[in-house]
Amino acid sequence: MIETTIEDRERELRSLLDRIAAYPERAWTDERQRVAVLQRLLAAEEASATVG
Numbered sequence: 001m002i003e004t005t006i007e008d009r010e011r012e013l014r015s016l017l018d019r020i021a022a023y024p025e026r027a028w029t030d031e032r033q034r035v036a037v038l039q040r041l042l043a044a045e046e047a048s049a050t051v052g
Contacts (some may be wrong), residue, residue, distance in 0.1 A: 013038040
């Protein structure tokens with residue numbers, strides 16, 4: 001199994017946001033849900049890094 005790193009998640013998030021920005025007329029429902037998940041994961045990782 002391949003380990004997913006924070007950098008991987010950040011790259012995926014940036015890619016999704018760029019695609020959404022390039023074609024704002026599309027709904028992007030699944031992609032927006034994935035953006036929300038990635039943002040929560042990254043925020044949780046940042047919070048745990050500042051605590052411990």
